[in-house]
Amino acid sequence: MSDDSSWTEDPYEVLRVQxxxxxxxxxxxxxxxxxxxxxxxxxxxxxxxGRLADLQEKLFACGREGxxxxxxxxxxxxxxxxxxxxxxxxxxxxxPGGVHYAGFGxxxxxxxxxxxxxxxxxxxxxxxxxxVFDRSHYEDVLIGRVRSxxxxxxLERRYGAINxxxxxxxxxxxxxxxxxxxxxKEEQKKRLASxxxxxxxxxxxxxxxxxxxxHWDSYQEAYQVVFDRTTSAYAxxxxxxxxxxxxxxxxxxxxxxxxxxxxxxxxxxxxxxxEEQKRRLDAS
Amino acid sequence: MSDDSSWTEDPYEVLRVQxxxxxxxxxxxxxxxxxxxxxxxxxxxxxxxGRLADLQEKLFACGREGxxxxxxxxxxxxxxxxxxxxxxxxxxxxxPGGVHYAGFGxxxxxxxxxxxxxxxxxxxxxxxxxxVFDRSHYEDVLIGRVRSxxxxxxLERRYGAINxxxxxxxxxxxxxxxxxxxxxKEEQKKRLASxxxxxxxxxxxxxxxxxxxxHWDSYQEAYQVVFDRTTSAYAxxxxxxxxxxxxxxxxxxxxxxxxxxxxxxxxxxxxxxxEEQKRRLDAS
Numbered sequence: 051m052s053d054d055s056s057w058t059e060d061p062y063e064v065l066r067v068q069x070x071x072x073x074x075x076x077x078x079x080x081x082x083x084x085x086x087x088x089x090x091x092x093x094x095x096x097x098x099x100g101r102l103a104d105l106q107e108k109l110f111a112c113g114r115e116g117x118x119x120x121x122x123x124x125x126x127x128x129x130x131x132x133x134x135x136x137x138x139x140x141x142x143x144x145x146p147g148g149v150h151y152a153g154f155g156x157x158x159x160x161x162x163x164x165x166x167x168x169x170x171x172x173x174x175x176x177x178x179x180x181x182v183f184d185r186s187h188y189e190d191v192l193i194g195r196v197r198s199x200x201x202x203x204x205l206e207r208r209y210g211a212i213n214x215x216x217x218x219x220x221x222x223x224x225x226x227x228x229x230x231x232x233x234x235k236e237e238q239k240k241r242l243a244s245x246x247x248x249x250x251x252x253x254x255x256x257x258x259x260x261x262x263x264x265h266w267d268s269y270q271e272a273y274q275v276v277f278d279r280t281t282s283a284y285a286x287x288x289x290x291x292x293x294x295x296x297x298x299x300x301x302x303x304x305x306x307x308x309x310x311x312x313x314x315x316x317x318x319x320x321x322x323x324x325e326e327q328k329r330r331l332d333a334s
Numbered sequence: 335m336s337d338d339s340s341w342t343e344d345p346y347e348v349l350r351v352q353x354x355x356x357x358x359x360x361x362x363x364x365x366x367x368x369x370x371x372x373x374x375x376x377x378x379x380x381x382x383x384g385r386l387a388d389l390q391e392k393l394f395a396c397g398r399e400g401x402x403x404x405x406x407x408x409x410x411x412x413x414x415x416x417x418x419x420x421x422x423x424x425x426x427x428x429x430p431g432g433v434h435y436a437g438f439g440x441x442x443x444x445x446x447x448x449x450x451x452x453x454x455x456x457x458x459x460x461x462x463x464x465x466v467f468d469r470s471h472y473e474d475v476l477i478g479r480v481r482s483x484x485x486x487x488x489l490e491r492r493y494g495a496i497n498x499x500x501x502x503x504x505x506x507x508x509x510x511x512x513x514x515x516x517x518x519k520e521e522q523k524k525r526l527a528s529x530x531x532x533x534x535x536x537x538x539x540x541x542x543x544x545x546x547x548x549h550w551d552s553y554q555e556a557y558q559v560v561f562d563r564t565t566s567a568y569a570x571x572x573x574x575x576x577x578x579x580x581x582x583x584x585x586x587x588x589x590x591x592x593x594x595x596x597x598x599x600x601x602x603x604x605x606x607x608x609e610e611q612k613r614r615l616d617a618s
Contacts, residue, residue, distance in 0.1 A: 103422075111537040138387075138429045145422045147437055147468060151430045184431060239615060246612050252604045253395040260614045320536045330544045331526050 056090040059083035061301040062308040067287040073274045078234035079293040091296035098303045099143035105310035106180055110148040113178015115318035118223035120175040121309055124183045127231035129259045130241035131292045133184055140303045141182050150175045153184040166190040167215055174219060187212055188276060196268045209279040220284035227309050228285060229302055231292035235266050340374040343367035345585040346592040351571040357558045362518035363577040375580035382587045383427035389594035390464055394432040397462015399602035402507035404459040405593055408467045411515035413543045414525035415576045417468055424587045425466055434459045437468040450474040451499055458503060471496055472560060480552045493563040504568035511593050512569060513586055515576035519550050
């Protein structure tokens with residue numbers, strides 16, 4: 051890294067899924083590329099907040115001037131892995147006016163009456179926006195597969211449909227960043243247990259979380275298939291170790307910063323005469 | 335105030351529009367109820383951020399459990415008054431997943447083909463959400479009036495329509511807080527001028543801002559009519575002096591905190607057996 055942070059390697063490189071990637075080989079408790087602990091991680095996150103906000107403002111400004119670029123962050127994870135914390139602590143540093151957040155829960159009857167990509171299309175970011183998908187179309191090949199919510203041939207069809215969808219988005223100007231927060235099974239048990247101990251966290255617990263937990267290995271396998279089938283140059287996956295919340299937040303922030311910097315945007319050139327406007331303003 | 339902050343009076347009381355209110359009597363450079371300067375104001379804002387975030391999480395939790403309450407913040411102001419800063423620095427401390435932001439710009443042809451409240455209804459907050467209107471239906475009686483964008487009888491009709499709309503929202507569970515950021519004419523000139531001096535702010539300048547500025551007095555009159563006609567117990571107006579950004583942000587944050595505290599919400603009681611779930615989790 052070119053700055054004086056605690057990153058020794060760029061998480062955009064070190065966490066990106068490459069050919070031959072095996073989820074089962076990844077340590078959920080690691081902090082790859084980061085030379086420091088919680089204190090340094092939180093400092094890094096605080097320092098990156100302004101940088102991310104500035105980059106987002108530039109994207110927004112360019113979008114207003116007709117530049118078609120946008121960014122889409124897709125967040126996937128097992129329950130309690132920290133998606134909410136990423137939204138609060140990473141996304142929260144950007145101007146809400148330029149962020150389009152969409153949470154995808156259990157599909158409604160209206161959503162089920164359409165193709166699985168229908169509700170997703172309605173939420174893709176507009177030019178100038180940073181879109182955030184809290185869960186996504188990947189649920190349709192994760193819980194969809196683990197719980198056999200669709201026939202095998204339909205599940206099989208979806209991987210190709212997802213690739214075609216993401217390619218279309220990318221070609222129309224959206225930089226896609228897909229993040230799986232990779233949590234350990236024991237760490238999840240601790241986090242679920244702590245929700246059951248705190249009156250202000252009981253609402254976050256759902257008995258269905260334990261039901262899904264009983265299918266842990268099947269979910270890991272389903273994620274492996276997702277990485278094998280939907281990793282592409284135009285829509286890369288990043289697997290972020292998530293047992294340490296401070297690490298996951300700092301890493302996702304860096305990945306987003308890198309994606310925004312990669313757009314190479316410049317502040318828009320005004321379509322008005324600056325000196326003329328100064329005179330008008332002065333006389334007003 | 336019951337805490338040890340620099341507030342000597344509650345901005346929810348001191349800034350709320352009361353019968354007989356005159357906009358022209360209000361000092362845009364004042365900091366009513368606050369005993370301190372920029373440093374204390376920024377400290378107060380930082381301290382309030384966590385409190386606001388906690389209250390919003392509780393509202394969100396209750397919404398998930400079927401509680402129909404929501405909060406709607408309406409932001410109105412002359413250009414450069416600092417709406418964007420309120421959104422970043424006050425709204426930004428809440429979880430974006432529970433915030434519904436809607437910016438209302440120049441109406442599209444589709445919007446113009448409907449009643450003026452049509453596009454507003456589509457953006458009202460759902461149960462558990464904090465909605466933020468960056469401009470709103472009030473534009474239709476502000477620029478609508480100043481620029482004669484509708485016939486006089488239609489403009490006249492709208493005040494009643496707005497009151498009926500807000501009453502309906504309030505009765506269905508939405509706590510409405512309407513804020514006008516009150517900027518001085520000279521301060522606006524300074525802020526517009528500074529946008530013309532900075533390459534990274536030129537995009538924020540629009541020659542139309544100077545056009546509107548030439549109608550300053552008409553806008554102030556139109557706002558006065560708005561306060562006279564649309565101030566109600568269920569949808570109060572707050573006029574916040576906005577020449578000092580730190581003051582406006584701290585004040586709006588306090589007003590929102592008061593509105594959320596006023597809901598008197600408690601953390602939801604779970605509809606599952608906590609001990610049973612602990613056993614299930616333990617065995618998983």
